[in-house]
Amino acid sequence: MAKRGHHVELYELRDDIRLMEHVPGRSINLAMSIRGRSGLREVGLEDEIIKNHGLPMEARMIHRLDGSTYQIPYGKKGQCIYSVGRRFVNEVLLNAAEKLPNVHFNFAHKLVNSDLDKGTMSFKNLKSGEIVETDADLILGTDGAYSAVRKQFMKRARFNYSQEYIPCYYLELCIPPTASGNFAMNPKCLHIWPRGSFMMIALPNQDASWTVTLFMPHEKFEQLTTPEKLIAFFQTHYPDSLPLIGKERLVKDYFATKPSGLISVKCYPHQAGKALLMGDSAHAMVPFYGQGMNAGFEDCVVFNEFLNQYGDHNLEKVLPAYTEYRHVDAHAICDLALYNFIEMRDLVNHFSFLARKRFDTVMHWMFPNWWVPLYTSVTFSRMRYHLCIENKKWQDRVVRKLLWSTGTAVVATGVVALYNFRSYLQKLF
Amino acid sequence: MAKRGHHVELYELRDDIRLMEHVPGRSINLAMSIRGRSGLREVGLEDEIIKNHGLPMEARMIHRLDGSTYQIPYGKKGQCIYSVGRRFVNEVLLNAAEKLPNVHFNFAHKLVNSDLDKGTMSFKNLKSGEIVETDADLILGTDGAYSAVRKQFMKRARFNYSQEYIPCYYLELCIPPTASGNFAMNPKCLHIWPRGSFMMIALPNQDASWTVTLFMPHEKFEQLTTPEKLIAFFQTHYPDSLPLIGKERLVKDYFATKPSGLISVKCYPHQAGKALLMGDSAHAMVPFYGQGMNAGFEDCVVFNEFLNQYGDHNLEKVLPAYTEYRHVDAHAICDLALYNFIEMRDLVNHFSFLARKRFDTVMHWMFPNWWVPLYTSVTFSRMRYHLCIENKKWQDRVVRKLLWSTGTAVVATGVVALYNFRSYLQKLF
Numbered sequence: 001m002a003k004r005g006h007h008v009e010l011y012e013l014r015d016d017i018r019l020m021e022h023v024p025g026r027s028i029n030l031a032m033s034i035r036g037r038s039g040l041r042e043v044g045l046e047d048e049i050i051k052n053h054g055l056p057m058e059a060r061m062i063h064r065l066d067g068s069t070y071q072i073p074y075g076k077k078g079q080c081i082y083s084v085g086r087r088f089v090n091e092v093l094l095n096a097a098e099k100l101p102n103v104h105f106n107f108a109h110k111l112v113n114s115d116l117d118k119g120t121m122s123f124k125n126l127k128s129g130e131i132v133e134t135d136a137d138l139i140l141g142t143d144g145a146y147s148a149v150r151k152q153f154m155k156r157a158r159f160n161y162s163q164e165y166i167p168c169y170y171l172e173l174c175i176p177p178t179a180s181g182n183f184a185m186n187p188k189c190l191h192i193w194p195r196g197s198f199m200m201i202a203l204p205n206q207d208a209s210w211t212v213t214l215f216m217p218h219e220k221f222e223q224l225t226t227p228e229k230l231i232a233f234f235q236t237h238y239p240d241s242l243p244l245i246g247k248e249r250l251v252k253d254y255f256a257t258k259p260s261g262l263i264s265v266k267c268y269p270h271q272a273g274k275a276l277l278m279g280d281s282a283h284a285m286v287p288f289y290g291q292g293m294n295a296g297f298e299d300c301v302v303f304n305e306f307l308n309q310y311g312d313h314n315l316e317k318v319l320p321a322y323t324e325y326r327h328v329d330a331h332a333i334c335d336l337a338l339y340n341f342i343e344m345r346d347l348v349n350h351f352s353f354l355a356r357k358r359f360d361t362v363m364h365w366m367f368p369n370w371w372v373p374l375y376t377s378v379t380f381s382r383m384r385y386h387l388c389i390e391n392k393k394w395q396d397r398v399v400r401k402l403l404w405s406t407g408t409a410v411v412a413t414g415v416v417a418l419y420n421f422r423s424y425l426q427k428l429f
Numbered sequence: 430m431a432k433r434g435h436h437v438e439l440y441e442l443r444d445d446i447r448l449m450e451h452v453p454g455r456s457i458n459l460a461m462s463i464r465g466r467s468g469l470r471e472v473g474l475e476d477e478i479i480k481n482h483g484l485p486m487e488a489r490m491i492h493r494l495d496g497s498t499y500q501i502p503y504g505k506k507g508q509c510i511y512s513v514g515r516r517f518v519n520e521v522l523l524n525a526a527e528k529l530p531n532v533h534f535n536f537a538h539k540l541v542n543s544d545l546d547k548g549t550m551s552f553k554n555l556k557s558g559e560i561v562e563t564d565a566d567l568i569l570g571t572d573g574a575y576s577a578v579r580k581q582f583m584k585r586a587r588f589n590y591s592q593e594y595i596p597c598y599y600l601e602l603c604i605p606p607t608a609s610g611n612f613a614m615n616p617k618c619l620h621i622w623p624r625g626s627f628m629m630i631a632l633p634n635q636d637a638s639w640t641v642t643l644f645m646p647h648e649k650f651e652q653l654t655t656p657e658k659l660i661a662f663f664q665t666h667y668p669d670s671l672p673l674i675g676k677e678r679l680v681k682d683y684f685a686t687k688p689s690g691l692i693s694v695k696c697y698p699h700q701a702g703k704a705l706l707m708g709d710s711a712h713a714m715v716p717f718y719g720q721g722m723n724a725g726f727e728d729c730v731v732f733n734e735f736l737n738q739y740g741d742h743n744l745e746k747v748l749p750a751y752t753e754y755r756h757v758d759a760h761a762i763c764d765l766a767l768y769n770f771i772e773m774r775d776l777v778n779h780f781s782f783l784a785r786k787r788f789d790t791v792m793h794w795m796f797p798n799w800w801v802p803l804y805t806s807v808t809f810s811r812m813r814y815h816l817c818i819e820n821k822k823w824q825d826r827v828v829r830k831l832l833w834s835t836g837t838a839v840v841a842t843g844v845v846a847l848y849n850f851r852s853y854l855q856k857l858f
Contacts, residue, residue: 154583158690162591261587 001140002100003043004312009134010097011109011123013148017090029203029211030089031057031190031290032082033379039297042304049092054082055204061189062348067240071189072348072357075380076364081290083190083203089293106132111148114139116156116273138315139275142296145263147281153272160268166286166338168198169218169259175202175210175244183208184244192344193238199345200238212245214259215345221259227251262286264334270323274315278303283330285337288344289378295333298382302326332385336378356399371395430569431529432472433741438563439526440538440552442577446519458632458640459518460486460619460719461511462808468726471733478521483511484633490618491777496669500618501777501786504809505794510719512619512632518722535561540577543568545585545702567744568704571725574692576710582701589697595715595767597627598647598688604631604639604673612637613673621773622667628774629667641674643688644774650688656680691715693767695760699752703744707732712759714766717773718807724762727811731755761814765807785828800824 002008030036032054040046058080059071074081097103109123109132120135141149153159178184183204185191191210193200198216205211224230230251234242242250265284270277279296303322310317347353360373372381374395377388431437459465461483469475487509488500503510526532538552538561549564570578582588607613612633614620620631620639627645634640653659659680663671671679694713699706708725732751739746776782789802801810803824806817 158594160593162593164589164591165587 001138002097002103004307006102006138006312008097008100008103009106009136010103011106011111011121013110013126013143014107016094016105016107017087018094029205030084030086030293031203032084033290033294035291035298035301035382036294037297038382039300042301043096045092045096049084049089050082053088053206054084055187055206056080056082057188057190057204059189060348061186061191063191063193063238063240065237065239072354073361075376079376079380080188081190081379083205085205088206111143111152114149114152114275116152116275119274137274141275141277141281142279143281145265145280145284147277149275150267150277150281152275153267153277156272159272160266162266164264165261166264166341167217168215168286168341169221169261171214171221171254171257171259173212173214173245173250173253175212175241176246176249177208181208184210192348193241194345194348195237196346196349198237200241201344202241210244212241215341218259224254227255230254264338266331266334268323268327268331269320270327270330271319276303276319276322282327283334285334286341287337288340289333289337291333291337291378295330295385299326329385332389333378336374336385336389359399360395430567431526431532433736435531435567435741437526437529437532438535438565439532440535440540440550442539442555442572443536445523445534445536446516447523458634459513459515459722460632461513462719462723464720464723464727464730464811466726467811468729471730472525474521474525478513478518479511482517482635483513484616484635485509485511486617486619486633488618489777490615490620492620492622492667492669494624494666494668501783502790504805508805508809509617510619510808512634514634517635540572540581543578543581543704545581545704548703566703570704570706570710571708572710574694574709574713576706578704579696579706579710581704582696582706585701588701589695591695593693594690595693595770596646597644597715597770598650598690600643600650600683600686600688602641602643602674602679602682604641604670605675605678606637610637612639614639621777622670623774623777624666625775625778627666629670630773631670639673641670644770647688653683656684659683693763695763697752697756697760698749699756699759700748705732705748705751711756712763714763715770716766717769718762718766720762720766720807724759724814728755758814761818762807765803765814765818788828789824 032050037046037050040049057074059073061069061071063069073079094105098105106123108126110126111121112124112131113122114120116139118135119137119139120133121139123132123134124130125132139149141147143149150161154161175184185202187204187208191202198214198220200212200214202210202212224233231242231247234245234250263284264286265280265282267277267282270282278299280292282299283295285292285295302325303318306318306322306325310321312318343353357373360371363371364373364376372383372391374388374392377383377391378385383391461479466475466479469478486503488502490498490500492498502508523534527534535552537555539555540550541553541560542551543549545568547564548566548568549562550568552561552563553559554561568578570576572578579590583590604613614631616633616637622629627643627649629641629643631639631641653662660671660676663674663679692713693715694709694711696706696711699711707728709721711728712724714721714724731754732747735747735751735754739750741747772782786802789800792800793802793805801812801820803817803821806812806820807814812820
């Protein structure tokens with residue numbers, strides 16, 4: 001918005017992340033792909049974040065119980081997603097914004113009230129305690145899954161809203177660099193330990209360490225009450241990771257924090273009066289498709305397109321047009337993210353899933369534009385999220401018909417063969 | 430709760446409904462059936478409400494465009510639902526509660542805050558303006574679709590919640606008694622004018638008038654801006670109702686109020702600390718199955734059963750047990766209510782729907798316990814709502830298989846006949 005020439009006041013509940021020693025809250029690494037990159041490209045930050053700091057991951061590395069592994073590539077040769085630190089992306093964005101003369105930061109300001117129709121807002125300055133009254137032509141509520149701006153939406157009539165906590169919690173661990181300062185595992189992969197109803201994943205960091213995330217139902221976390229039980233659990237389910245994490249470090253990290261919940265939020269409309277919800281505030285999702293930040297940055301690209309189309313001073317057209325266009329895709333990616341949890345923790349262990357994956361890969365290789373696998377359409381294309389789902393449903397129908405007609409052909413061939421055999425026998429005797 | 434011996438403080442935002450001349454808010458008549466009656470029976474009020482004041486409705490009366498009508502019975506001969514006034518039921522309940530020495534009413538009290546774990550609540554007395562602090566062993570949040578108690582739930586972690594406004598509004602009209610003081614239509618029926626994407630219904634009142642409700646998308650309401658357009662709309666879509674309502678009255682009633690929205694609310698869990706949500710606050714639904722009040726009163730029956738099972742002083746067992754048991758049924762009836770809108774406004778016009786209805790009726794007549802139609806299970810039985818859906822799905826599978834095997838049998842018969850005919854021809858020549 002600043003680059004489009006507008007004066008931007010940024011209000012943020014927390015302190016400036018660049019001045020904080022330890023950043024509270026979740027820190028699952030970001031998996032940056034084409035949609036996130038499109039947003040960064042438009043503000044000239046793609047190179048700084050991706051080329052200079054992103055760690056390319058070309059495949060999922062699946063860790064079996066016995067410690068053996070196999071890879072499932074994310075896309076075609078050369079296609080990859082990038083592991084980037086959440087804090088790093090925040091810092092690059094803040095530094096870039098700060099350089100613009102028409103952006104002004106207000107950290108440690110808590111939104112206490114707002115009239116969305118008038119565009120007025122009251123903030124409490126958390127340092128001084130004073131109440132700051134302000135107003136704007138456009139309020140962009142980009143304040144995350146527990147959005148304070150969205151709470152103002154909730155007071156209004158006809159706001160569709162759903163929040164769902166999935167029955168899975170997460171807790172972060174770490175695999176340090178090796179003694180020689182190298183990655184302890186293949187850093188070209190996102191590592192997954194799928195175990196049916198629970199799983200563990202690991203993403204590489206710039207400093208050759210790994211951010212490891214344990215996902216499982218709360219009951220399972222509650223059972224691991226002592227260091228002994230924890231280590232026994234890892235010996236049973238994640239034996240190959242134990243020497244990499246280190247028993248001492250595992251126990252220290254595990255008992256230092258409490259598992260966090262995972263929320264999925266959908267709403268409609270994303271607009272109310274002069275306010276617009278974007279990013280997690282409009283569509284918080286579970287992290288299993290690595291699309292949360294990507295979807296948020298794509299929101300900016302889409303919004304930018306509508307501003308180009310209708311003009312910056314035509315917000316009464318831009319905001320409804322944006323929300324009508326975007327909410328179907330927001331809903332779709334929330335659904336896809338929930339679905340991918342099943343795929344990651346369980347399906348990757350199934351033969352039929354892997355067979356279908358191979359089939360999709362071959363088909364995509366033969367007909368690159370006609371047969372685009374779901375993961376590819378979501379991660380390596382900007383196909384609208386809801387069309388990715390439609391496309392997958394169509395493919396499923398095609399595959400079903402194919403299997404059915406193959407089955408029928410086999411049976412028919414069998415019947416004809418049997419008939420011929422009978423005729424043959426009849427002639428013989 | 431008072432009848433179980435507890436001291437009950439009732440806090441209500443509004444004034445005492447019995448003292449109000451005109452009751453604001455919606456007043457779609459209640460269609461009382463077995464679940465609502467079960468609740469009333471347990472507090473000894475079934476006879477007063479049903480036998481003395483309920484108007485039995487045995488069938489839907491469908492009004493075609495040309496004014497001709499046909500009936501679709503609700504159940505077997507003798508089965509009916511009862512039209513009762515919302516205000517009347519409220520008054521009977523309040524009068525009965527007032528007679529108990531351990532119930533105390535606090536009208537015009539607005540809940541402003543609550544600590545659900547401690548059971549403390551702050552109310553604002555809307556008459557005096559003073560803040561009243563109180564606490565309880567159990568907070569029953571039976572405060573409707575826009576529940577203030579539920580807002581306290583929203584502040585807590587891990588509360589699943591969804592609110593959805595359907596793209597349909599409603600507006601109330603009235604058909605007065607005839608000049609001779611009689612019902613203008615057959616009062617043994619709930620009258621429906623299904624018109625595809627919109628519809629009108631009418632329920633009889635004690636005074637021989639009819640409460641008429643117009644359901645349609647907001648765009649349609651917005652098009653009817655003048656008395657001429659309104660009357661033309663009725664002449665086109667509801668011609669037979671026009672002389673009954675009267676043009677003058679139609680215009681007056683229609684332009685006197687604004688159409689209201691319809692909300693559907695689901696949440697989980699229904700319990701938080703010492704608080705429990707019951708009725709619309711836990712499961713507000715669209716009115717198309719006539720189950721909103723019935724489900725709320727059945728909540729009381731179910732809660733009563735858990736109190737009997739675990740004991741009144743064992744709330745830490747009763748509340749979680751109730752919510753685990755009941756939320757699946759609450760979700761199910763919300764879904765069923767949304768589905769029934771499609772059935773009421775559109776499906777009743779389709780041949781396949783009516784054919785299936787007849788098939789179900791015949792099957793239910795032959796196997797009354799084995800084949801229970803969906804509507805019957807919801808309205809005339811206390812089968813758990815989610816099992817009503819399961820039961821319907823099972824029936825759908827049976828019907829599909831039946832159709833499929835009938836189809837196959839017909840084809841097979843044809844093939845055999847053809848084969849025989851060929852043999853016959855071969856022998857002939």
